[in-house]
Amino acid sequence: MDLAELREIGEKERTAQKPIRVHCCTSTGCQAANSLGVKKNLENTCKEKKMGDRVQVVGVGCMGFCGRGPLVQIEAQNKLYEEVTPDDAASIIEAIAGGTASAAEGDPEHPFFARQMRIVRETSGKIDPERIEEYIAVGGYEPLYKAIHDLTPSETIDEVSKSGLRGRGGGGYPTGLKWATVAKMPGQQKYVICNADEGDPGAFMDRSVLESDPHRVLEGMAIAAYAIGASEGYIYVRAEYPLAIERLQKAIKQAKKYGILGSQIFDSPFDFKIEIRIGAGAFVCGEETALIQSIEGGRGNPRPRPPYPAQEGLWKSPTLINNVETFANIPAIIREGGAWYAGIGTEKSKGTKVFALTGQIRNNGLIEVPMGITLREIVEEMGGGVPNGKVKAVQTGGPSGGCIPASLLDTPVDYDSLVKIGSMMGSGGMVVMDEKTSMVEVARFYMEFCRGETCGKCIPCRAGTVQMYQMLTKILNREATLQDIVKLEQLCDMVKNTSLCGLGMTAPNPVMSTLRYFREEYLTLLKDSPNGKVPAGTAASITS
């Protein structure tokens, strides 16, 4: 296939599309609220009303406002319907011709949507993720073609380096530099791995990208493979994501059929095949060396680095491992150029970031925002603030991150600013907490998670998380003394500095950040606390 043929597929698809497309979300969130029933009724009504020549119902990926799902959108008329039931379907179709729909209408101009900047999710919620033709119709796979035919591998890497893109899996390592390292490693056999393990509680960005736009991720991986000289790739997805797996399988099959994956891609000497590996769902398997062992069929235990996967990864070959969102950024970077991407965001954090905005907040869902936007803008403007009361804290970075107090809401969202205040970007979970939340409870929640998820290989993490959990429980039971807080802090410091992998090294973060900003809450819970009262909204009121 050449460019003209690729464009022809897109052109054919565009002409076949009806002028009015009724987008019905079929991603996990909305499906759980019966969006498939809605879709069926939308289709049936279309048929009954004989509107099929003008109106087309399309099952699309996530539109972002998952908290109000199922969502139905009619782009041509700038209409968005929320919490649609199957019974609403007929009225929505009738509304196209001038009636009124019984479903609640959303506001597509609401800051929740208006403040977003969509690169990774540019076509999510607009195209049918199960049809490659729809992806091609919006320009999909042209960047891959461009890379293969107009750029050398090193020019491709240069564009990524120029973009300033940093890994979206949490650590924020410069993507271009990682690519260049793997490209420079000697050896014929190299691998590309897409990390779609996504184990953080509260995070569902990667799942959504895979479900809504799987071809974008495949395209990003293919471009990476071309750039580093790999001919094989793996996507490691957790088994809890059946819909993502199903859509990926379909997408890979379709791409192969068109000759976009496989051998001699776009009539070039470049070969690349992708396989899916399904993980059983252990948080630690998101750690890159554990993930590699898991693909190899072993127990998902991390090993000391160096050697890094770039030097010695899958089957001891140089391996590039990137996150789903990182790969999903690549097509746009190649299409528009690295300089374009570098124009977005802040000095050291370029581009956009997808967050799963959840917790005590009015507007729950997925957002993609330019780096540098403040937490306040996200939480108060886009999220609409806390339903009853005020924001107490925002948790970012999941079990590796920390709690940011309301007083620091003006902090810009970028890698370094978040680290500076004791949290981190992480993969993109953002949990808003209101004043009723007990921060000690929150710390214990994350410690409980780590305690259950540590692989057990190294002692500080295996035994340390249990000890920390017990100390937090002791505090919450009002049996602890100041001595225990001192011990807790020593333990945090030790586990952080001596653990083998990122899980243990970051597990103390939620405790340390709450101790830093909400120390009072810990102190009032002590057995010999001077005022001896349980403060409003702490453990007692939460657990009672």
Place this chain on the structure above:
Amino acid sequence: MSVVTLKINGVDLAIEEGTTILDASKEAGIRIPTLCHLNGITDVGACRLCLVEIAGVNKMLPSCVTQVAEGMDITTDSDRLQEYRRMIVEMLFSEGNHVCAVCVANENCELQDLAIEVGMDHSRFPYRFPEREIDISHPQFGIDHNRCVLCTRCVRVCDEIEGAHVWDVAFRGAAAKVVTGLNQPWGTVDACTSCGKCVEACPTGSIFRKGSTVAEMTRDRNKLEFIVNARENKQWTR
């Protein structure tokens, strides 16, 4: 052979390239505590007791898997390292059920030795008293999980030297434990050749010879290294 120069605890040394910091220290007569390391088998960097500080590197690195490099300035015994090591040993004691007075390995136990070495007189962490089992289904040996520190030396020895791979680690977190076969009684695992290498490898009283009573356990760890060396270099005499 290429040589690098470096400093360990302020002492200038010339060390062969490719040597680990642990071996370099040994060469220089400096002892670094270890638990998961055993000569003759691969290192996994799991116990974290051998961590050292290297000037200019912000992370502490396990000396058993970190190779020396030109110009390194290594500290093996800072106050901070000593404090961390003691905490790790304390946690090991509170994690399992260690009653030395009635243990076969009493006085021949690496964990006990470590406790003495790091100056531990009590554990500041509460004992957890987990419920763990004992498996004496094997005709010659037994395993008492109460004394296992999960160093995985038995796993590696059986896999790498004996080639039987009877042992593995199952479960995770606090529930992690070594298992024989597919988590079945040791005595029913056909793959076990009863060679006793895991007995030699185990640093504690966890894997023992049946019939040994309190403080009777003796072990010859050099035997394992000897076997490897014999096979690789065809030197069959000690």
